[in-house]
Structure formats: C-alpha cells, structure tokens
Amino acid sequence: MKLDKVPEVVIQRLPRYYRYLGELLEEKTNRISSMELSRRMGLTSSQIRQDFCSFGEFGLQGYGYNVKYLREEIGKILDLDRMxxxxxxxxxxxxxxxxxxxxxxxxxxxxxxxxxxxxxxxxxxxxxxxxxxxxxxxxxxxxxxxxxxxxxxxxxxxxxxxxxxxxxxxxxxxxxxxxxxxxxxxxxxxxxxxxxxxxxxxxxxxxxxxxx
Amino acid sequence: MKLDKVPEVVIQRLPRYYRYLGELLEEKTNRISSMELSRRMGLTSSQIRQDFCSFGEFGLQGYGYNVKYLREEIGKILDLDRMxxxxxxxxxxxxxxxxxxxxxxxxxxxxxxxxxxxxxxxxxxxxxxxxxxxxxxxxxxxxxxxxxxxxxxxxxxxxxxxxxxxxxxxxxxxxxxxxxxxxxxxxxxxxxxxxxxxxxxxxxxxxxxxxx
Known part of the structure; x- marks a missing residue:
C-alpha cells in the first residue's frame, strides 16, 4: 500500500466507489471489470484503473476486481470500520x-x-x-x-x-x-x-x- | 480562452478562487502574486499557476494577477453574472x-x-x-x-x-x-x-x- 501518496482527488472519489461497490454486493455481484464499473459510475475505465493503482493493486488484468475485497480495502483506507x-x-x-x-x-x-x-x-x-x-x-x-x-x-x-x-x-x-x-x-x-x-x-x- | 478543456477538478476550485479574490477586493488589494494567493488558500503556487493557465492567461510572470480582472473572468466562466x-x-x-x-x-x-x-x-x-x-x-x-x-x-x-x-x-x-x-x-x-x-x-x- 502506498497510502501516503494517494492524491486528494482520488480520496474524494473513494466514497463513491465504496457506495457503488456496496450496491454491487447487494446485487450479489462478486467480480466486476473496470469497464463495467466505469459504465455504471460515469467515469472512464482508465480513470478507475489509475485510481485503484494509486493505493495498491486490487485486480488482475482481464479478471476484474473482487468486489467484496475492494470495498473492504477502501473502507479501511477511509477508516469506516471504526465507529x-x-x-x-x-x-x-x-x-x-x-x-x-x-x-x-x-x-x-x-x-x-x-x-x-x-x-x-x-x-x-x-x-x-x-x-x-x-x-x-x-x-x-x-x-x-x-x-x-x-x-x-x-x-x-x-x-x-x-x-x-x-x-x-x-x-x-x-x-x-x-x-x-x-x-x-x-x-x-x-x-x-x-x-x-x-x-x-x-x-x-x-x-x-x-x-x- | 480554452474553455472546453478546463478539467473538472479546476472547475471545482474556481468558486474558491472567486471567494478569495472577493475578499482581497474588499481589502482593496488590486494585485496578488501566485505565491501570496497560495499562502492564503493553502494551495501551492505552481498549482495556482497551472489552474489559471488551463483557462487562459491572467497574469504576467513577476507582476502578479490583477485581482478584479481575474475575479470577473472566473465569474464569467462560472456564469455568475446572469441571475x-x-x-x-x-x-x-x-x-x-x-x-x-x-x-x-x-x-x-x-x-x-x-x-x-x-x-x-x-x-x-x-x-x-x-x-x-x-x-x-x-x-x-x-x-x-x-x-x-x-x-x-x-x-x-x-x-x-x-x-x-x-x-x-x-x-x-x-x-x-x-x-x-x-x-x-x-x-x-x-x-x-x-x-x-x-x-x-x-x-x-x-x-x-x-x-x-
């Protein structure tokens, strides 16, 4: 994790990712490609890949992202677990x-x-x-x-x-x-x-x- | 003016510039350097120069910005003149x-x-x-x-x-x-x-x- 280097604009987008990934989980979607996520969120898929890249590696080219894992990691970065x-x-x-x-x-x-x-x-x-x-x-x-x-x-x-x-x-x-x-x-x-x-x-x- | 190319993150900062420039005008400050503006706003001066660069040229190296003119131009970009x-x-x-x-x-x-x-x-x-x-x-x-x-x-x-x-x-x-x-x-x-x-x-x- 290269947390200290996450740019502010990426941090600002994390809550939105967190919310969308939560909706995916509710729909029982376990994996999602950056392309499909981009379609839903109105961002480009290269933007999404870049964002996730800046705080670590959550997906493998061609296999998409593990929704649950990705959401948990974003939750950890934002410190949402701790009340x-x-x-x-x-x-x-x-x-x-x-x-x-x-x-x-x-x-x-x-x-x-x-x-x-x-x-x-x-x-x-x-x-x-x-x-x-x-x-x-x-x-x-x-x-x-x-x-x-x-x-x-x-x-x-x-x-x-x-x-x-x-x-x-x-x-x-x-x-x-x-x-x-x-x-x-x-x-x-x-x-x-x-x-x-x-x-x-x-x-x-x-x-x-x-x-x- | 290269308005079509202004990135969204710059647009999001424009209202803040607009507000700060308004405060400067109230203090009768007519010119301000990117360095002084950066100190006030908590942004880097290179960030400020880049931002203003992306929608036109409002200052000359070493002379600072004309506060009133810059504020008016930002107001025009944001369409604040028209009620x-x-x-x-x-x-x-x-x-x-x-x-x-x-x-x-x-x-x-x-x-x-x-x-x-x-x-x-x-x-x-x-x-x-x-x-x-x-x-x-x-x-x-x-x-x-x-x-x-x-x-x-x-x-x-x-x-x-x-x-x-x-x-x-x-x-x-x-x-x-x-x-x-x-x-x-x-x-x-x-x-x-x-x-x-x-x-x-x-x-x-x-x-x-x-x-x-």
Missing part, C-alpha cells in the same frame, strides 16, 4: 436535518446535539435530546467525542470553533462559511454549499450552450 | 435551511418553495410562501425557473425528478442520495453529504496517526 462519535453543534434547520441523516451506515454515530436556544432544550431528534452549550465541555470529556458538526451562524463560527478545539475535539465538519481550517489546529472539513452551487452554474451554462 | 431563478422542492429542515441561505450573492435567486405537506402551505421563508406541489407546473411555466433544489425523501426522488424534468426545468441541485444524473437528461448536481463526511474520516485517521 466515530459525533455531535451536532447548532440545532437549527440544518443541524436538525443533519442529525436526521443515518450517518451510522458509514461509521458515524450521533451521540449529542447542542444549542444555545433554551426553547430547544430537551427537544429530541432520533431519541437524542438537545442539550445546552454549557453542558458541552463535560459531555465531551465523558463521551470521547471524535467529530463536531458545526451548523451555527457565521458570526459565532470562530469562537465556537476555538472552544471546541479547547475541549479536545479533534475534527470539525464545518458548515459555516468561515474557513476554520486555516485558523484551528485540528482537522477541519469545510462544506461550502455555495461553491458547490457555483459549479452547477457552470455545468448549466454548458448545457444551455449545447442546446443553442 | 438564475431557483426553487426549493421539499420544505423540510434541509429545504428550509437552504431557502435561508443567501445564494443571491453568487447569482441564484430563490423564487419559490414547494412541498406536499398541507400544514406548510403558506408558511413563509424570507417572504416566500411555501406552495403545494400541484401548483408547481404552472409556476414553472409562468416564472422561467432555471434550477430546482431537491430536498425530499429518497423514496420520492426519482418520481419528482422525472416530474421536474417534464415541466421543463433544466437543472437540479440534488440532495437526495439517488443518482439522478444517470437517470435524467437534464443537468443534475448530486450533493452526497455522506461522501463528504467519509473523506473527513480519512483526514481524521491521518491526523490521529501523526499524533500516535
């Missing part, structure tokens, strides 16, 4: 929506939800009650929280981010528009929804151009 | 959260919100009232909708996606886990939040490994 403990910080619409996702399936267990709004105190989402922020620090110490999902207003992002870092949380899934990764020393993954929408604008423009 | 008209389909937590985002700033105007739940009928988000789904078709015909944001349960995704395509909508920003892009003939951008979280798991694992 991570997650809290949601900010129980507004977005926080509630994310708390309702079943991220358990991909290795993330929701164990707490926090907010500053007393009206939300005790409100339950999937049997997990919203707690107030002043209970967060002791909760983190008692429960070994891995990841905080940050769904709070932009103005509070840096303060709360720094506070979370201080409690010992090591990773933040950041939905605020503030680039906390450049400000904190822990692992931060920014989700910039507006940037995603902007790339849709590009594809949409190209579609209209083709039709013109 | 697109957007509706949200599915006014649950996620739909409401997205309806509250100010995507106007990047060229997307929210003009309608739809749901099937009669209890939401008339409920207003940013002065836009939730309408019932049976009003959608005539609304689209009267209002030239460009993009539908799809925030409905997985089970309904394909049916509603096909329905939206039939109304003449040409682009879907798809938050359901169903890969509508392989099923519809319009422009579909899937947002797989679980995949994003899985890449965080990878980065988190590497952080823990470094600490060990």
């Amino acid at each position: 991570k403990r997650m809290i949601v910080v900010g129980a507004g619409n977005l926080g509630q929506a994310l708390a309702n996702y079943q991220f358990d399936k991909v290795g993330f267990e929701l164990i707490g939800i926090f907010d500053i709004n007393p009206r939300l105190n005790g409100f339950a989402i999937r049997n997990i009650k919203v707690m107030m922020m002043d209970a967060l620090e002791s909760f983190v110490q008692e429960n070994q929280v891995d990841i905080a999902v940050l769904t709070i207003p932009e103005e509070a992002a840096l303060d709360v981010g720094m506070y979370l870092e201080k409690t010992g949380i090591q990773a933040i899934w950041n939905f605020t528009p503030v680039d906390l990764n450049t400000m904190l020393h822990i692992c931060v993954k920014n989700v910039h929804l507006d940037e995603n929408l902007m790339t849709l604008a590009y594809e949409y423009k190209n579609l209209l151009k083709k039709q013109a | 697109k008209r957007m509706i949200v389909v599915g006014a649950g937590n996620l739909g409401q959260a997205l309806a509250n985002y100010q995507f106007d700033k990047v060229g997307f105007e929210l003009i309608g919100i739809f749901d099937i739940n009669p209890r939401l009928n008339g409920f207003a988000i940013r002065n836009i009232k939730v309408m019932m789904m049976d009003a959608l078709e005539s609304f689209v015909q009267e209002n030239q909708v460009d993009i539908a944001v799809l925030t409905i349960p997985e089970e309904a995704a394909l049916d509603v996606g096909m329905y939206l395509e039939k109304t003449g909508i040409q682009a879907i920003w798809n938050f359901t886990p169903v890969d509508l892009n392989t099923m519809l003939h319009i422009c579909v951008k899937n947002v797989h939040l679980d995949e994003n979280l899985m890449t965080l798991a990878y980065e988190y694992k590497n952080l823990l490994k470094k600490q060990a």
Whole structure:
C-alpha cells in the first residue's frame, strides 16, 4: 500500500466507489471489470484503473476486481470500520436535518446535539435530546467525542470553533462559511454549499450552450 | 480562452478562487502574486499557476494577477453574472435551511418553495410562501425557473425528478442520495453529504496517526 501518496482527488472519489461497490454486493455481484464499473459510475475505465493503482493493486488484468475485497480495502483506507462519535453543534434547520441523516451506515454515530436556544432544550431528534452549550465541555470529556458538526451562524463560527478545539475535539465538519481550517489546529472539513452551487452554474451554462 | 478543456477538478476550485479574490477586493488589494494567493488558500503556487493557465492567461510572470480582472473572468466562466431563478422542492429542515441561505450573492435567486405537506402551505421563508406541489407546473411555466433544489425523501426522488424534468426545468441541485444524473437528461448536481463526511474520516485517521 502506498497510502501516503494517494492524491486528494482520488480520496474524494473513494466514497463513491465504496457506495457503488456496496450496491454491487447487494446485487450479489462478486467480480466486476473496470469497464463495467466505469459504465455504471460515469467515469472512464482508465480513470478507475489509475485510481485503484494509486493505493495498491486490487485486480488482475482481464479478471476484474473482487468486489467484496475492494470495498473492504477502501473502507479501511477511509477508516469506516471504526465507529466515530459525533455531535451536532447548532440545532437549527440544518443541524436538525443533519442529525436526521443515518450517518451510522458509514461509521458515524450521533451521540449529542447542542444549542444555545433554551426553547430547544430537551427537544429530541432520533431519541437524542438537545442539550445546552454549557453542558458541552463535560459531555465531551465523558463521551470521547471524535467529530463536531458545526451548523451555527457565521458570526459565532470562530469562537465556537476555538472552544471546541479547547475541549479536545479533534475534527470539525464545518458548515459555516468561515474557513476554520486555516485558523484551528485540528482537522477541519469545510462544506461550502455555495461553491458547490457555483459549479452547477457552470455545468448549466454548458448545457444551455449545447442546446443553442 | 480554452474553455472546453478546463478539467473538472479546476472547475471545482474556481468558486474558491472567486471567494478569495472577493475578499482581497474588499481589502482593496488590486494585485496578488501566485505565491501570496497560495499562502492564503493553502494551495501551492505552481498549482495556482497551472489552474489559471488551463483557462487562459491572467497574469504576467513577476507582476502578479490583477485581482478584479481575474475575479470577473472566473465569474464569467462560472456564469455568475446572469441571475438564475431557483426553487426549493421539499420544505423540510434541509429545504428550509437552504431557502435561508443567501445564494443571491453568487447569482441564484430563490423564487419559490414547494412541498406536499398541507400544514406548510403558506408558511413563509424570507417572504416566500411555501406552495403545494400541484401548483408547481404552472409556476414553472409562468416564472422561467432555471434550477430546482431537491430536498425530499429518497423514496420520492426519482418520481419528482422525472416530474421536474417534464415541466421543463433544466437543472437540479440534488440532495437526495439517488443518482439522478444517470437517470435524467437534464443537468443534475448530486450533493452526497455522506461522501463528504467519509473523506473527513480519512483526514481524521491521518491526523490521529501523526499524533500516535
């Protein structure tokens, strides 16, 4: 395994492979060629071969890939086997929506939800009650929280981010528009929804151009 | 401009450049070197030069980039100048959260919100009232909708996606886990939040490994 050299763009594609291979397993497909996989996923087969090559060897030319083995190996690379403990910080619409996702399936267990709004105190989402922020620090110490999902207003992002870092949380899934990764020393993954929408604008423009 | 050849990974980075260049303009910075931009953005300066190279020439060696011009050109490539008209389909937590985002700033105007739940009928988000789904078709015909944001349960995704395509909508920003892009003939951008979280798991694992 040459794990240290896996390029970021390949890592970004791994979850998609993982999902497709899971669907194949459910259909009882045990082997698949890069060509067939490429047809399903809308990638080129040479792209797929290159991707898999960059983190090891999972197939033999002409024999295709062992679906189960390949999926397990990708799961290991992404560390999906080990359950991570997650809290949601900010129980507004977005926080509630994310708390309702079943991220358990991909290795993330929701164990707490926090907010500053007393009206939300005790409100339950999937049997997990919203707690107030002043209970967060002791909760983190008692429960070994891995990841905080940050769904709070932009103005509070840096303060709360720094506070979370201080409690010992090591990773933040950041939905605020503030680039906390450049400000904190822990692992931060920014989700910039507006940037995603902007790339849709590009594809949409190209579609209209083709039709013109 | 060699627009047809811009690789997808570069397109994905363009919104981020656009955002950073906007911040520079606000700070009255008119010129910036690829090295200074790289320091701010956490990319290498050769990466930045390569990216800009792939869609044209915006800077002269040693003189840096003209911030305003570069930002405008990126905005043109992403088609951010032209206001697109957007509706949200599915006014649950996620739909409401997205309806509250100010995507106007990047060229997307929210003009309608739809749901099937009669209890939401008339409920207003940013002065836009939730309408019932049976009003959608005539609304689209009267209002030239460009993009539908799809925030409905997985089970309904394909049916509603096909329905939206039939109304003449040409682009879907798809938050359901169903890969509508392989099923519809319009422009579909899937947002797989679980995949994003899985890449965080990878980065988190590497952080823990470094600490060990």
